[in-house]
Amino acid sequence: EVQLLESGGGLVHPGGSLRLSCAASGFMFSDYTMSWLRQAPGKGLEWVSGIIYSGRTYYSDSLKGRVTISRDNSRNTLYLQINSVRVEDTALYYCAKDAIRGDGNWDLDHWGQGTLVTVSS
């Protein structure tokens, strides 16, 4: 059974940094494209970043320069580093797995439950 377990959320002050983690199990993690998405309270979904199985990375324009996605295939873990956090970064952050092995097609067939990031002074 595919499982994605996010962690690392919490309360952070504006201007601070945090690293989110997503522990994956139940599939060959190293073979799949992975994504981070977020959802602000009461708002819609926003794709944040993605990383191809080969390591190539992509970012949303709104967060580019402040976030870094990475993966440790030996630990089956996906990461998202967020720097210079802003109040508007407050959201539930999800990791999600691509449906197709390899380069994938960005269709996200499994999502975690999310980790809540609250940015406040």
Next chain:
Amino acid sequence: DIVMTQFPPSLPVTPGEPASIFCRSSQSLLGSDGHNGLAWYLQKPGKSPQLLIYLGSNRASGVPDRFSGSGSGTDFTLTISRVEAEDVGVYYCMQVRQPPLTFGGGTKVDLK
């Protein structure tokens, strides 16, 4: 970035009746491979989103056949042939033709 426009924003439905949700992209999502890079997701209350449709019209594993996707290029439709009570939630279209991936604003479906 590709902008996704979804409508209506809210859709009251009657169980047993059909329902349709529309999505329009600012650029064509039709690739040289003949596939449309458009997916539909349902987020049930308090839950993580789930994939319903990929490549514009292919049902994801385990998705009931009352859900269907259609359209090509810039205009897409998600149709529920006969709505059931468990179908309530917010539906999102998402373009996957090119990063950065972008979502429509969502359609909240609830029972009349």
